[in-house]
Amino acid sequence: MIADDISVSQVVRQGGILSTDLYKVYVNPLLNRLQQSGLGCKIGNVLCNSTACADDIALLGKRPPDMQAQINISPDYAGMEGYKLQLQKSVAIHIQPRPTKNSCEPEQYQLGKDPMPNVTKSTHLGIIKTPSMRQNIESNVEENVKKARKSAYALLGSGFHGENGLDPESLIHLFKTYISPVLLYGMELLTPKSAHLETLEKFQKKMHKQILSVPMSTPDPAIYILTGILPVEAQIHAKMITFFCSICQQADNSVEKQLGKRQLTVKSSGSHSWYIEIQRIMFKYNLGRALDMLDNADVTKTTINQIKRQIANYWVNGISVIANLYQGLKYLQTDNFMAGRIHNILKIKSYTNKDRFRIPMKLKLLTETYALQPLRYKIYKEGNQEICNACSQKEETVEHLLIECKAWDNIRRPVINDIESLLTNHSNTEWESLSEGFKIQILMDITMVQRQLRLNSEEVSKIEHQARRLIFLIHSARCKLLLQP
Numbered sequence: 001m002i003a004d005d006i007s008v009s010q011v012v013r014q015g016g017i018l019s020t021d022l023y024k025v026y027v028n029p030l031l032n033r034l035q036q037s038g039l040g041c042k043i044g045n046v047l048c049n050s051t052a053c054a055d056d057i058a059l060l061g062k063r064p065p066d067m068q069a070q071i072n073i074s075p076d077y078a079g080m081e082g083y084k085l086q087l088q089k090s091v092a093i094h095i096q097p098r099p100t101k102n103s104c105e106p107e108q109y110q111l112g113k114d115p116m117p118n119v120t121k122s123t124h125l126g127i128i129k130t131p132s133m134r135q136n137i138e139s140n141v142e143e144n145v146k147k148a149r150k151s152a153y154a155l156l157g158s159g160f161h162g163e164n165g166l167d168p169e170s171l172i173h174l175f176k177t178y179i180s181p182v183l184l185y186g187m188e189l190l191t192p193k194s195a196h197l198e199t200l201e202k203f204q205k206k207m208h209k210q211i212l213s214v215p216m217s218t219p220d221p222a223i224y225i226l227t228g229i230l231p232v233e234a235q236i237h238a239k240m241i242t243f244f245c246s247i248c249q250q251a252d253n254s255v256e257k258q259l260g261k262r263q264l265t266v267k268s269s270g271s272h273s274w275y276i277e278i279q280r281i282m283f284k285y286n287l288g289r290a291l292d293m294l295d296n297a298d299v300t301k302t303t304i305n306q307i308k309r310q311i312a313n314y315w316v317n318g319i320s321v322i323a324n325l326y327q328g329l330k331y332l333q334t335d336n337f338m339a340g341r342i343h344n345i346l347k348i349k350s351y352t353n354k355d356r357f358r359i360p361m362k363l364k365l366l367t368e369t370y371a372l373q374p375l376r377y378k379i380y381k382e383g384n385q386e387i388c389n390a391c392s393q394k395e396e397t398v399e400h401l402l403i404e405c406k407a408w409d410n411i412r413r414p415v416i417n418d419i420e421s422l423l424t425n426h427s428n429t430e431w432e433s434l435s436e437g438f439k440i441q442i443l444m445d446i447t448m449v450q451r452q453l454r455l456n457s458e459e460v461s462k463i464e465h466q467a468r469r470l471i472f473l474i475h476s477a478r479c480k481l482l483l484q485p
Helices: 019-037 064-081 133-154 168-183 194-211 220-227 232-248 255-266 274-284 290-295 301-323 355-366 373-380 398-404 406-427 436-444 457-483
Strands: 050-053 056-059 109-111 114-116 122-124 127-129
Touching: 019 050, 019 056, 019 064, 056 064, 064 109, 127 133, 133 168, 133 194, 168 194, 194 220, 194 232, 220 301, 232 255, 232 274, 232 290, 232 301, 255 274, 255 290, 274 290, 355 398, 355 436, 355 457, 398 406, 398 436, 398 457, 406 457, 436 457
Parallel strands: none
Antiparallel strands: 050 056, 109 114, 122 127
């Protein structure tokens, strides 16, 4: 049977793919009426009485009569177009730019025949609005951290967790795709500082260390280098400059561009204006003057990418310099550190499913956070102060554990033979002819000496598989020894 045609009388279906764009067209006459009224907030001679996206509209005003007149336009337009306004979502917030001792009673506004409730918190375009800018930043930072944590919990079922989860490359990709956008949403507009930046950064670093299964004491530069993800401050600066570039591409008569020219011309360098903050950021990264860029209509995607690279290089160079100061990171390659790209040691493909369980042990040794005997004695007061518990001859260091300790010769020799065979066949290098430091470098991070050994990616993968296997076998045997009474 063929059913009769069904007529759809609803113009814009809620939840539809094109609903947002269609409603922008549908509601545009209302925005035009608000602009043509000339009522509401002005900054200098620039009228900015409303901000909107689709049906999420915020009206701005300084004088109660003007504000009420703007509010009256909305129900009039709704009556003409035949839709109803939701009273629960239509609220008023009394903004206080500066804290005052004497609190005044907020004005009561009417939406048609119904009073609009005065509130201290509301959401507009996904960003929480409060009576002061400081409360805005605090509320949004706290909410973003909560949402990002919930997003992480929602991904647990797909393997987004530590040692028994997905491989590090997949975990980092999931973080960048589903968690980082939630964590930093709206921060390019709020421009958080000091303590609020630290809150966001603390969450990001903790999440990275958890998905890499390394201790919280792991040096921060090592985490940036391994994941390829820059600090929160760098990401916010890149988002701010990208948003500013989109303003530069607008027409000269747009509100955002007019406002930018006015603020950059009138305001001093100590102002809290968003455009002045952009200028400070551009000076920091040697990007020139914001006003010159605003006057330049030829801001292309290539220009934006160049600016992003310049910001990324600034942070990459700084992190690399700090990483070289850590003695414990001497075996970690930092020369290939690039924003947005994970470290090569994590990109090497795994030959077996067991390899991903072996990676955390290697990362702990690579970042000097593995609990060798000196650290165990310092924390638990167990065994000799520094002497290896397995051989009782020398201080237990990374070099001693992997190369020198005689107690692990029966475990080490078969794996070293496999590595020696691979080196001899593919690079004509004898294992015994190498220095101790070079041997440790091959076992810890072979990507640093890959070119010197003239190895291709397939050969590096085979050697890395054996190195992970050796480290895990020694770790397992050492744990059994330490657990013996």
